[in-house]
Amino acid sequence: MSAQRTTLADVAASAxxxxSTASLAFSGSGPIAEATRSRVLEAARSLGYAGPNPLGRQLRRGRSGIVGVIMGDALRRAFRDPVAVQVLDGLTSTLGPLGLGVLLVPGPNDPSQPAVDPLLESAAMDVAVQMWGGTTDDPVLGMLRRRGTPTVLVEGTPQPDVAAIGIDDHGGMTELTQHLLTLxxxxxxxxxxxxxxxxxEGPADRARLGAISWEITRRRLAGVTDAGVTPTVVYETPASLVENGAAAGRALLSAADRPTAVVCQSDLLASGVVLAARELGLRVPQDVSVAGFDGLDLPWLAPDVLTSVAQxxxxxxxxxxxxxxxxxAGRAPEPRVLPVRLRTGTTTGPVPRRR
Structure with a gap:
C-alpha cells in the first residue's frame, strides 16, 4: 500500500x-497506554503512513498555527536592517517551541502601492504582529480589527484592544541628547x-514636522526636543539604511553653518553620517560628533564605535x-516597555573650538 493512499483507518486496523485511539497515538496526549501508542506508531511505519493531515488537524482545533508578521516595509529593505533581523530572530525563537509558524507580510515598496497588502484580507493567522510605524488610524490595524484578529502592536501607540510591546526610545533619545549637551x-x-x-527625503519644514504619523519617529524626535534642544535641521529619510544616512550627512555637513553634532534615530543612519564626514575630510568626533540609536555591532565602521542608545x-x-x-491562551497581556541604555563610543566628543 502506498504512503499516499494509506489512511489513519488503515493504521488503526493494522494495530x-x-x-480514535490511533488518533490519540499521533496527538502525543490523551489517555492511551504507552504500549498501545508504540503499536500504532509501528503499524504506521510499516505502512508508510506519515501522520494525520495537518490541515485537518488545524481545522479541528480551529487554529491555523500561523502568526502573521506585518513588516511595515518592503522586505528588500527590512532584511538589510540588523534591527529587524534580530527582533525577528528573538520572535521566531519563542514561537518555534509553541509549534507556531510565521507568515511574513511585507509593506509597500513605494507610496503608489496599497497601504494594506491584500494577503491580510484572506490569509489564515491566529495572531497578527504589526511591526514598526503603527498609528491610531493605521489602515493595517483597521483591517485586523475588522477581521477580529488578535494583534500585538510593536512600538506603536498602546490601545485597549491590542497587546503593546515597546521600548523607552523617548527616554533614550533624551539621555543621548543630554550627553551631547554636557559635551x-x-x-x-x-x-x-x-x-x-x-x-x-530632505530637511523638514514646520508644516512637515506637524504631519508626522509614525509613532516611532515622533517619539524619538520628541526625546531630542524634550531635552531642551531645537535641532538646527530635522532631516527626514525614506528608510533606515546606510546610504540614506550618508545622503543626509553630505547635506548637513557640507553646509557653511554645519552642526557640531548630529543625532540619528538609528545606527545605520548614524553610520552613514560618519562615512559622509570621512568623505568630506571631517574628523569624528574632533570636527563633528555623531550619535545613533539601536546599539548595533558594526565592525565595518572601525576604528569608530558609535555612541548609541542600545535597545x-x-x-x-x-x-x-x-x-x-x-x-x-485567551489572556490580555499588559503593555510592556523595555528599558534602553546609553552606550558611549568614540564618535562623540567635546564641541570643536571655532577656528
Missing part, C-alpha cells in the same frame, strides 16, 4: 485499535526615520512572542 554642543541636527508612508533587540522579539502566547 488492532479504533480510529558643550548647542548646534545639533537630527536625522530621522520616515515620517509616514510617503517616505520623503534589547532579542529580548524585544521574545517579549513579542510571549504576548502572542498570551493572546492564544
Amino acid at each position: 488492532g485499535v479504533s480510529v 558643550g554642543h548647542t548646534r545639533i541636527a537630527t536625522v530621522t526615520l520616515p515620517f509616514d508612508r510617503d517616505r520623503r 534589547p533587540l532579542a529580548e524585544k522579539g521574545a517579549a513579542i512572542g510571549e504576548a502572542v502566547a498570551e493572546l492564544l
